Amino acid sequence: MTDYFSVKNPATGDLIQEVKINTEEEINLALKKGHDSFKKWSKINAHERSRLLQKWSKKINENKEEIAKVMTMENGKPLSESLGEVDYSTSYIDWYAEEAKRIYGRTIPANTESKRILVTKQPIGLVAAITPWNFPAAMMARKAAPALAAGCTFIVKPAVETPLTTIKFIELAHEAGIPEGVIQYVNGRGSMIGDLFSNSDYVRKITFTGSTPVGKELIRNSADTIKHVTMELGGHAPLIVAADADIDYAVKQTVGTKFRNAGQTCVCANRLIVHESILDEFTEKFVAEVKKLKVGNGLDEGTTVGPIINEKGFNKIVAQIKDAKEKGAEVVLGDKYDANQEKGYFFVHPTVLKNVNTDMIIMHEETFGPVAPITSFKTIEEAVELANSTPYGLAAYFFTTDYRTGTYLHDHLDFGIIGWNDGGPSAAHAPFGGMKESGLGREGGIEGIEPYLETKYMSIGGI
Numbered sequence: 001m002t003d004y005f006s007v008k009n010p011a012t013g014d015l016i017q018e019v020k021i022n023t024e025e026e027i028n029l030a031l032k033k034g035h036d037s038f039k040k041w042s043k044i045n046a047h048e049r050s051r052l053l054q055k056w057s058k059k060i061n062e063n064k065e066e067i068a069k070v071m072t073m074e075n076g077k078p079l080s081e082s083l084g085e086v087d088y089s090t091s092y093i094d095w096y097a098e099e100a101k102r103i104y105g106r107t108i109p110a111n112t113e114s115k116r117i118l119v120t121k122q123p124i125g126l127v128a129a130i131t132p133w134n135f136p137a138a139m140m141a142r143k144a145a146p147a148l149a150a151g152c153t154f155i156v157k158p159a160v161e162t163p164l165t166t167i168k169f170i171e172l173a174h175e176a177g178i179p180e181g182v183i184q185y186v187n188g189r190g191s192m193i194g195d196l197f198s199n200s201d202y203v204r205k206i207t208f209t210g211s212t213p214v215g216k217e218l219i220r221n222s223a224d225t226i227k228h229v230t231m232e233l234g235g236h237a238p239l240i241v242a243a244d245a246d247i248d249y250a251v252k253q254t255v256g257t258k259f260r261n262a263g264q265t266c267v268c269a270n271r272l273i274v275h276e277s278i279l280d281e282f283t284e285k286f287v288a289e290v291k292k293l294k295v296g297n298g299l300d301e302g303t304t305v306g307p308i309i310n311e312k313g314f315n316k317i318v319a320q321i322k323d324a325k326e327k328g329a330e331v332v333l334g335d336k337y338d339a340n341q342e343k344g345y346f347f348v349h350p351t352v353l354k355n356v357n358t359d360m361i362i363m364h365e366e367t368f369g370p371v372a373p374i375t376s377f378k379t380i381e382e383a384v385e386l387a388n389s390t391p392y393g394l395a396a397y398f399f400t401t402d403y404r405t406g407t408y409l410h411d412h413l414d415f416g417i418i419g420w421n422d423g424g425p426s427a428a429h430a431p432f433g434g435m436k437e438s439g440l441g442r443e444g445g446i447e448g449i450e451p452y453l454e455t456k457y458m459s460i461g462g463i
Ligand code: SIN
Pocket: 134, 135, 138, 209, 264, 265, 266, 267, 268, 426, 432
């Protein structure tokens, strides 16, 4: 009997589509197909792989409106953000279409006259990816593009909440001429597919974007077959506003980073740490700007904050706000909800909390929701200590017009991505990734293709 799971619109709870759950046998066959296809794909000329990636990017662009609409329906994000995500995704494909042609080796001067040492790179093999619901297109594209550019084959399991965007992307890859065995998708329960991926001898690399606990499990399960791993895991981004910051500018950038995708990103500012001398002014201006946001169905004109993806996510946000209030936080804005458990939609209105302290859960755990807790600091050293007091190390932001404060913060913050007067540092040409429990490896930039390559050297003797 064929099993299906339902993809529902988180803004309305309405059914969008039933998606077939792949059986264990089908998944193992797909892994074999990916493995078998590697022999041919890895030998295709890099310029030809580059051309195919360019064709894929073009096809996605031609279908941009349709893809964005599907993405908004399954994820809930405003249509403008979905359109932006399609562009963000193709920027990775375009970047790696170019990088495919720049997989260089080198020669090393040997220690005797009679030898030469030659270093070359080769693709590692079949790559298995597990991607999240918060960026259904971009997280897949920034894994698939470098994998294919390097000469690897690729199989992805998208999130059960948002498989439709991924399916469309992969259909377009096939239409662009990328062979079916080279890029594939499978659908089903994460733990079952994660186990099949990590136990398979065909898979040489696992790349995952998602929670830290799942990432740790995938790393553990990949140990027996010594797979390569890239892990983009949780975050708990601090955002520091120094006394000398341009406050109006900082407010606008903070709203951008905090409420993107209704706060459901790993790089969202999660803790606003503001100098005590400007705390009142910043809070007042921030609240005025947040009030302009419009909560609603992402397909409706003017919506800037969509729904929370599911009830579990909603309950976590509500519990964090409740805990903060019980421990003394003051609600300056929000703490308002529009939820219907029976229909299956859950909205949280943008919420601003002040007087928060480190006893509160929100100061330690990722919120993944439109909630901005504000605390203050006296000295920059104190701000750094607070910012770094987390096992996470993905993104951090700070606003200052003083280059000494800026350089100090850059040097002392233990985070892989830093935005200095920049609430949107993500870019295809930059190495996205985290320190500590936020992950392993980097995606994007020249660094992003390396994890898909093996280094090999040959010593030539008797010359
Ligand atoms: C994420 O939050 O998972 C990715 C966000 C980005 O690429 O900017």
